[in-house]
Each structure stands twice: as C-alpha cells, then as structure tokens.
Amino acid sequence: MTNTILVLGATGNVGSQVVKGLVEAGANVRAAVRSLQKAAALKSDKVSLAEFDTEKPETFDTTFADVEKVFLITTLIPNLVEVQTNLVAAAKKAGVKHIVKLSGMGAEIEPGVTMTRWHRAVEKAIEASGMSYTFVRPNGFMQNYSNFSGQTIKAQNAFYLPMGDGKVSHIDVRDIASVAAVALTQDGHAGKAYEVTGPTAISNAEIAEIISTVVGRKIDSVDVPEDTARQEMQKSGMPDSLVDANLELYGIYKAGYAAEVTSVVEQVTGKKAISFEQFAQDSVAAFK
Secondary structure, eight states: SSSSSTTTTTTSHHHHHHHHHHHHTTTTEEEEOOTTTTTGGGOOSSEEOOOOOOOOGGGGGHTTTEEEOOOOOOOOTTHHHHHHHHHHHHHHHOOOOOOOOOOOTTTSSSOOOOHHHHHHHHHHHHHHHHHHEEEEEEETTTTTHHHHHHHHHHSSEEESSOTTOOOOHHHHHHHHEEEEEEEHHHSSSSSSSEEESSSSOOOOHHHHHHHHHHHOOOOOEEEEEEEHHHHHHHHHTOEEEEEEEEHHHHHHTTTTTTTOOOHHHHHHSSSSOOHHHHHHHTTTTHHH
16 A cells, blocks of 8 residues: 555554544555454455564564554553654654654653653654654543543442542543544644643543433542552552552642643644543443
8 A cells, every 4th residue: 555654553542543533534554453363353445454563673664664654652651762762763764754643741841740751752752863743742531531440430330540629631532533643644734742632621520420420320539549549550560660650640630730721623623622521421331
C-alpha cells in the first residue's frame, strides 16, 4: 500500500480508535500488533497487519518499511523514554515523514511531573529528528473509569480514587483518536502541540452522580488516602516507579490543576467534544 500510515498500539484503547478514524478517512493503514492471530479482525482492504514488539528490535525494520506517517503510542512503562526514543530512531531510519505522538497534557510545563517529563523527553527527540510532527496532549481518559473502576462499580456500587474533590477535564479516547486521525490525514497540523480535553471539568462526586443516573442505582465516589491507593496499586503488581508517577498525577488532579478546558477537539475535528454523560451512556455495560 502506498502513503501508508503506521499505527502503533493498534489494538489498544486509543490506537484501535485511530485505526477506525483513519479507515473512515480513506487512509491506508498498517496496524502494528503483538499477535497477528489475535488481531485478525482488524485486517481489511485498507488495513494490513505487522507483527511488532517494542522489546524485539528485529521487528522494527519490517514494521516501519515504506511508511509515510506514524501514530506513536506505547503502554505506560517505566522505560517509556528509552522505548519511544528507539521507535523515533526507527522511524527516522525508515524515512518516515511525519509523526503524531500521543503525549500528555502539560508536557511543556517545567519542571512538570514524572509522566509529563517522560513525554516531553520523547517530544524533544522527535523535534531533534528533523521529521515533521504533531503532539496530541490529552488530559485524563474518561475510559479509565470503565477500564479500572468498572469492576468495583458493578460489585460494590462505588469507585475509589485519591483525588478528593478536584475537578478534571477528562477526555473520551474517541476524541483523542479523532484529533490524531485529522493530524495524520490533513495538512496544517505540522509543528503543532494540541492540548485536548473534554467539554467540562468535573469532580468524582459529579461523575458518581452521572454514572448513578445511567445505571439506575446510587454509585458512590470514595476518596481514599494516598497510602491505601499505593498499597492497592502495588498489590496489582504495578512497578514502584509507576505507582509513584500515578500518585503524583492524582495529586495534581486533587489540587485542581487539571481543570483547564480547551476547545481543540472542536477546532481540529469540527465536532464538539464528547461529554462524560455521553461516555457513561455509551459505556453502561462496564458499570452495570
């Protein structure tokens, strides 16, 4: 396929939506996946699959070969900077022209927090590469509530987070993907850094009310102490460096520093950002 766009993390929350958006835009997509068999449903006349593993450099050359643009994303890992910088080098080596990187809101702020410092380090590597780029910097994902709190909402009618009454302008991953797809398929987005948010900043108490309305029963938001949150994350097997980074981010949320609302989603895509109410309705199965 010519003019191919490579989507890393193509089966993930954001990556799968980027693939969908690119197909709708008529683009030729190469979806990078760990298992060709498990990702077989992605394949179509517009989507080819590439078996790819960030821990296996021998998969890089074939994955990046003859690719014009790349959507760069990996899971949140302690060595994110090293892994993503290696991917930037692989893209440069392959002659990629443009990278759209999923970053983090506030990545340009110094000294920032751990997660944003990681993302900014990769952004700087991209800037130094000579390739054209667009940075998509989202706030917290609405889908974190369905993916990580859905089970306790179902079983205990509650979710537990160390965020107090801090308001956050959470964004739906579908909107993140829409912005990325536009940046990958349309002109005018090179050199831009887009801070993307949902349409309003809301607290966990407000989120509990919204989910309560959608599921038809009372859901509580429980503000847990940081030590309790740390213990739960450690019990799940999360590395200490990620536990620390997550708690640092929760502290930012609790202090109200993630409440900024931007209109970037509408400016870039022409569509209003998805509300938490709409997200909750669309995700009701995760909460019931």
